[in-house]
Amino acid sequence: MNLKLLDFALKSLKRRLGKKLAVIFIFSFLVFLLISVFSIASSLKKELQISVDALPELIVQKMKAGRQTLIPVERTYKIATIPGVEKAYDRVWGYYYFFNANVNFTVVGLDFDLEAYKQKYNKIIKMYSGITDTITSPFMIVGKGVKKILEENFYDKYFNFIKVTGGKIETTIIGTFTDESAMETNDIVLMPVTQVRELFDIPEEYATDIVVRVPNPLEVDVVKRKLQYMFPDCRIVSKSDIEASYQNIFDYKSGLFLVLLIAAFIAFFILVYDKTSGLSLEDRREIGILKAVGWQVENVLQIKFLEGILISFFSFALGSGLALFYVYTLQAPLLRNIFTGASILKPDFQLLPVIDFQLFFLVFILTVPIYIMATIIPSWRAAIIDADEVMR
C-alpha cells in the first residue's frame, strides 16, 4: 500500500467536500434504512420465536356462536387421560382494559400452591413464595411494562381493579418480573386464580381454556384429532397454527417495507448511474494532469479505488452505527410501528438486540462493491484516453 497515494486520495476527498458529503449522505441513509429494517425484523422474529417456543403444544378453546367461551374444568381430567398427553392445565385468564392509559393488561390466574403450566411462572411463584404464603389481601406480580404504566398513573403500590360485576378489588403490587422476551411478558399481571375468577366473574367449575402438553411432536396431530372428536364444540389450536399466524402478520408487514427499500435502492442506483455515466470536466482534467506528469493508468485507478473505499467504508460504518443506535437505543421510533402496529393497546416493549453478521455482510455486498465499481469504471475510461485529449 502506497501511503502517499492514500494521503492524496484523502486530500482529494477534502477538496470536493460538498459533493462527497452528498454521496456519503445518500449511501449512509440507504445502509441505515436497510440495517434498521432488517434489525427490527430480526429482533421481532426472535421475540416471536421465544413466544412460540413458550407456547403449549395444544390449546383447547370452547366455542359458542363462533366466539370463545368458558370451558368446563372437568374436561381437563378427561384430556389428561388421552395417551400421549403428558399434562393438561385449565387456565383462568383474561384481558383487563385500563382506560386511563388506553392499554390492555393480560391478567393470568395462578394457583400459588400448585405447579403452573409455564416453567417461568413456577420460577416467579418460587421467587415470591415468602410473601405469597403470608399475605392475606389481594395481590399481584406484574410485568415491567405494566409496572411502568401503573406508576405513570400514580399506582405505585396497589391498583383498584373494577370487577365485571361491579365493585373494585384493591390489589397490592408485591413485585415485578421480566424475561428475555419483553413482548411476551411485558403486559402480564399474575394474581391468585381465585382473584381472577372474582375479577372476571368466572365460576369455579369453568376456565378460560385448557392447555395440553404433548412431549412427542409426532403425537401432536393425533392428540389434536382425538380432542376434536371428543369435544366437537371446541377449537383445538396447535403451536404450529399460532406460529403460522404470527408469521403471516410478520410477512405482510415486511412487504410494506419492501416498497420503502425499493425506493431507497432506486435512489442509490441513480447515484451509481450518475457516477458511472461520466466524470465532471474537472475530474477528467485532473486525470489528464496526473497522466501527463508521469502517472500510470493503475496509479490513477489506485487513488480512485482508495477514494471509493474511503467513502463507501465510512458511509457503511456510519449507516450501520446509526441504524444500531436508532433500533436498539432509540427503539426505532416510526419504523417499529409499521412492524408492530401503532396500537397502544399493548404496553411498550424493548426490541431485543440481535446482531446478525450475515445481514451486515449482505448489505455490505449490495452496496460497497457496487459503489467502488461505479467510482473506478468512469475513471478507467478517462485514464485510458490520451492525457493530451483528456486535458483539452
Place this chain on the structure above:
Amino acid sequence: MIELKNINKIYNIGQPDESHVLKDITFSVKKNNFTILRGPSGSGKSTILSIVAGLIKPTSGEVIVDGKSIAKLPDKFAANLRSEKIGFIFQKFNLIHDLSAIDNIIIPLLPSKLHKSEIIERSENIMTELSISDKKDLLVKKLSGGEQQRVAIARALINKPKIILADEPTANLDKKLSLAFLEIIKQLKEKGLTILLASHDPIFDNLECIDNIVDIQLGEIK
C-alpha cells in the same frame, strides 16, 4: 537527445473533419541544447511537444528520446518515460487549483518508491531555488500567474528530468515575469538540461542561450 524523423499526425482519419496537423517533421535536439519551436498558434508546436512527451502517438514517423524509440511505446512505458526523464511545463500550467503549491509539486513522485520526507525535502529545495518557498502551503488558485508558473516549473523539475518541454510558457505572463522565466530556463540549461520550448513570443528571439530554432507553419518546418 531528441530526434524526430518524418513525423506525421493526422486527426480523425477518414472522417469529414480529418486534419493533417503535422507533415513530415524532422529535426533533432542535442543534449544540453536549448531549442525553440517557433510558429503561430495552430501551427502544430504543442502537438510536437505532446508527441515527444509520449502523451499522444504520431500517425507515422519515428521519435527517439534519450536513445529510445517512443513512437509506438505502450501507454505504461510512455508514462515511465515522462516520470523518469521529462519535465513538462504546460501553457495553462495545468495545476490542480484546490491543492496547495507543495501538494501540486510533489504529484509526479507520489507513485514512486521514494520516502515522503525525501520528496518533501526535494520539493522544498526546488521551491527555494524558484523563490516560492513562502507560498508552499497556499492553494494554487490563490497564487499570481507568475507564482503559478513557478509551481508548474517546480513540478516539472521534481523528478530530476533530463529534458524540459515547455509549451507557450510565457503566454499568460507579463514582460517582467517572462524575463524572470527566461532566467530560470537559462539556469536549467546551465545545469545541463535539454530544453525544447514551443512559443511564438518574440522575447525568445535573438537570445544567446538558444542553440537552435525550428520554425513551423501549418504543420511543416519552414
